[in-house]
Amino acid sequence: MSALGNSGVEVGSLGLGTAPLANLFTEVTDEQAHLAVDTAWQQGIRYFDTAPHYGIGLSERRLGAALRDRPRAEYTISTKVGRRLEPVETVTGDDLANGFAVPATLRRVWDFSADGIRRTLDASLERLGLDHVDVVYLHDPDDHAEQAFREGYPTLEKLRAEGVVGAIGAGMNQAEMLTRFVQDTDVDVVLCAGRYTLLDQSALAELLPSAVARGKSVVIGGAFNSGLLADPKPDATYNYAQASAELLDRALRMKTVAEHHGITLRAAALAFCAAHPAVASVLVGARSAAEVRDCAEQFTTVVPAAFWQELRDTGLLSTDAPVPT
Secondary structure (H helix, E strand, O other), rough: OOEEEOOEEEEOEEEOOHHHHHHHOHHHHHHHHHHHHHHHHOOOOOOEEEEOOOOOOHHHHHHHHHHHOOOHOOEEEEEEOEEEEEEEEOOEEEEHHEEEEEEEEEEEEEEEEEEEEHHHHHHHHHHHHOOOOOOEEOOHHHHHHHHHHHHHHHHHHHHHHOOOOEEEEOOOEEOOOHHHHHHHHOEEEEEEEOOOOOOHHHHHOOOHHHHHOOOOOOEEEOOOOOOOOOOOOOOEEEEEOOOOOHHHHHHHHHHHHHHHOOHHHHHHHHHHHHOOEEEEEEEOOOOOOHHHHHHHHHHHHOOHHHHHHHHHHHOOOOOOOOOOO
């Protein structure tokens, strides 16, 4: 377990991201979602990440139901604010335009105001069936930086001071604004998705060194870049779109090196993310018990030093990136 910054909130080195359990792209039943969370618990996973955005509330409802009988002091939950959910007058279709195979019974409203954040968090607690969450992230404030820094972040500071949450931060698919949060605010942790992987190390330039220098923590999401590093093949996705031929070729070359050393590319991808000293936890998104078990197994695989050396020798990995020792 690692503490997030100076907050005292602890997370395990492997966590479960629950967007896939909210019908990300394809349907998952309540029973399958519950079993996936149960399997994560059996595998020793005690950190669970969710958000109102995931399935317009479905992820939070399913996660809360699956953890309802678990001792509250034994697990850590993070959720997010910035997208407030409102009911729609007439349900006219599904939410697949936003990536989730659920009826569009609610709509998302960008809202990083003080009132919006408190209302969003209250609604999340109701869906989760909890009286508190451990970590709250500002969710994807890319196009709302002014309001996020002027109103959103100070509100999280107040919630932390009030004891409503234990740790605060921001979660994004970019490194640049997260670096600003680390350098210019008193966040405990940032969640960086897809920007520190075997295929994209843009977080290595400033974000990760800044976090180390300031005693802040980083949680890594998107270790597989939405699929390409889990199973490189022609129809694989990279950042939720079809992977380019160049990236597919790079991932396939890495997979060949991994197989040469008797491991999977998935194991290497997870080990790489966890190796940086700023990283407190790596989140894996899984939609089934089998995927959860596989991720837990891959995470415990020892990756040979010769594998990393071959990646560097062939130009597939920067010499600046730390690797497991």
